[in-house]
Amino acid sequence: MSNLPPHEIHAKTGINQFDVFIAGSGPIGATYARLLTRHGYNVIMTEIGDQETRVPASHKKNEIEYQKDIDRFVRVIQGALSTVSVPPASTVIPQLDPSAWRPEDPSQMTLLNGRNPNQQTYDNLPAESVTRCVGGMSTHWTCATPEFFKENGERPKIFPGDETLDDDEWKLLYEAARNLIGVSSTEFDQSIRHNTVLHTLQKAFPNRGIKPLPLACHRLAKGSPYVRWHAADNVYYDLFDQSLFGKVNSEGIARGKFFLLTNTRCTKLHTSNPNATKDVNVGVAEVMDLLADRFTGSDQHKQVSFAINAKVYVVAAGAVATPQILANSDFGGLEGQQGKALLPALGVGITEQPLAFCQIILNQHIVDDLKNLNGRPQWWKDAVEAHRRAHPKDPLWIPFQDPEPQVNIPVTKDFPWHAQIHRDAFSYGEAGPRADSRVVVDLRFFARQAREPKNKLTFDKKITDVYGMPQPTFKYLPTTQYADEAGKMMKDMTEVASALGGYLPGSEPQFMAPGLALHLGGTVRLGHGSEINESVANFNSQVWNFKNLYVAGNGTIPTAFAANPTLTSIALALRATHHIVKVLKADPNNLKPAVPEEKLEATPKEYLKWLTDPTNPDFPDHHDLQKEHKEVIVKAEPSHT
Structure with missing residues (x-):
């Protein structure tokens, strides 16, 4: 006591x-x-x-x-975000001014301050x-x-x-x-982009149960571009x-x-x-x-x-x-x-979850079809017509503040990974000025990993983090049990992406650093x-x-x-x-x-x-x-x- x-x-x-x-x-x-x-x-x-x-x-x-600029x-x-475990780094800088300090002992030429000397690079979760x-x-x-x-x-x-x-x-x-x-699944019902992505994918993959992504949020008012997250x-x-x-x-x-x-x-x-x-x-x-x-x-x-x-x-x-x-x-x-x-x-x-990511620009045919207002709901027609009157030179028939897509391909027995097709902010994936954000769509696919006793999180009281607590160290390698699933998930993501458009340069399909899912x-x-x-x-x-x-x-x-x-x-x-x-x-x-x-x-x-x-x-x-x-x-x- x-x-x-x-x-x-x-x-x-x-x-x-x-x-x-x-x-x-x-x-x-x-x-x-x-x-x-x-x-x-x-x-x-x-x-x-x-x-x-x-x-x-x-x-x-x-x-x-x-809400006006999601990339920011x-x-x-x-x-x-504060990274949990960062391995030591070399202090060897070949271009360093000869008069600057450097360790004399080669065995000590590593940066320790704020780093974890117990952490190996190969079995870390570097993005956790x-x-x-x-x-x-x-x-x-x-x-x-x-x-x-x-x-x-x-x-x-x-x-x-x-x-x-x-x-x-x-x-x-x-x-x-x-x-x-x-939680709600209806807050993006009156979004042109959301409905376009949702219906395109439902038509391309009719047996996948594709639906609006359930989100903890509510729209501030009917027809408002803003939601309360x-x-x-x-x-x-x-x-x-x-x-x-x-x-x-x-x-x-x-x-x-x-x-x-x-x-x-x-x-x-x-x-x-x-x-x-x-x-x-x-x-x-x-x-x-x-x-x-x-x-x-x-x-x-x-x-x-x-x-x-x-x-x-x-x-x-x-x-x-x-x-x-x-x-x-x-x-x-x-x-x-x-x-x-x-x-x-x-x-x-x-x-943890292997995370695959890419960004696409919507297909030309999909975007061109947005000019066809026949059969569109009245809210859609009203939004486009108001935007065209205010911005007649805009080549896109999508209002500037049209809500983003929020679509989910849920986990199933045949496809045991979770997919989010949306336009949202993470610690990565900023579209910036490279493309009009209204036609950019993010695809994030999350796989699973089996429990493996060798994969562990340990702590060392002799080394502390910046808050004075025992330093966490990861000993983690991907498990073989679900390795094939991750590969199949990447293939699935590319097929879903191809149904929507072409890759944004720099955001082609890739696996992200382990731990980045933060799950x-x-x-x-x-x-x-x-x-x-x-x-x-x-x-x-x-x-x-x-x-x-x-x-x-x-x-x-x-x-x-x-x-x-x-x-x-x-x-x-x-x-x-x-x-x-x-x-x-x-x-x-x-x-x-x-x-x-x-x-x-x-x-x-x-x-x-x-x-x-x-x-x-x-x-x-x-x-x-x-x-x-x-x-x-x-x-x-x-x-x-």
Whole structure:
């Protein structure tokens, strides 16, 4: 147990022990906070980054400047991503001025500062990155929210012995997750580009189930060129409004209190029974005040590390930082520790997604056909005619602000990869001035990789990252099981691309750097009782042999998956919150550890009724979440005279 002083949040709030501590403020951590405060529990959350948006945890792409020029958002994404593991680089510069410093020992001619000397180049995930801010990666994600495909094993089996029960559980969880984050497939129905790409592909590939891409967003008004992209703020909803503490919900439960500490690193978890291997209980979370840490070593030095006390602890800090915190707590995942740790499977058997990409310019015949307005819906005709009147010399019959295409070729048994055909911003793929963006289409195809125990994420306390945490190191090579799939996926992408147009020079079909999909999985994988040695937690997300520790996020997904994982991670988090509510309600002072023989229960429909019944007063209304920002108001500081 730690001897650290209690964090000032305890004294400020008068809460000596919070019900739940959450590390990480992304959409998954937000799911835990929203559901647990709804049931009256007091929640404290820490975020290593700062609040970077006016509305906490909102999507940065909602700014007008990026909706008018999507290519500019590429820079925002690049600036938000921090690469996880960078191998040392040579300092040998042949053209260097002879008077400049250089190492005299050839064995030391490598750049170590900010680099990972443990990382080999050949087995790295060089593009795997993290985002540190309130809302995490949801502040710049694509908002793509497909469900996992059952038939090829992509969707995990919560109840492997009962297919009907498993189907019913996922149906409930997915429906609730969609409504919580606000998913729609109709927001681009009145887009010329979207309908052109969608119908072209449906005609060319009639048996592929091609459909609009499900997205967490809503259009601001019918016919508007602007959408509101959803992020973690849609999950938090009004949770940051402290005037609503104690608000009674539709079930007659008074809302608990919620506090978020930014610039606060969750360093490690301390157990109250350090030598225990079963019935392990987390006593406190050790956190660091990063703002106070800036004065370390100066005459303004302050205490920087504190303890936060809670009954239950949830680590939802992302697929890299979640196992990093657990490794720093000496639970597992450290170099040479596997097999001798509380969690021998921590970071073992990681998965990622091979990503193929290209950009095309729409075919001449497709573009020429847009001049034929016969049979087009009235909104289409009105938009084109208004554009022609305003810009008669424009060779394209597409309004300048016509919404982009957002099309999905879903995973199927015969084509087990996920495809997004759209025009969106990633950390790459900027079209720039090379072509008119209205006829540029991006194709992104995501394959899957099998679990392989040799593929792992380990940590080293002797080497730290820039935030002072154990340095992550990847040991990852593509698996042979799905190697052929990736090759077939590339061939499929070229066939889809050829149905749409010709390649944009510089964006011909290519596999992107491993990790660039940013869909790392399996770092804290879930499993069943028979899989206790190959998993970190059970399907309640409760860590094996721990009484009060839960893990969350994409790292919990144990299967090989090709589709975007966020919706599935939210679904698993919804299930986990019910388990926490149940055990806290039963006996908060006598929590039971996760053990193999524990029988899993289905999530009661009544528990999620407010997320599945649109007539419920608490059903989320994503259209009225944010107030428009029309003026800047600075509140004067109170006078001390």
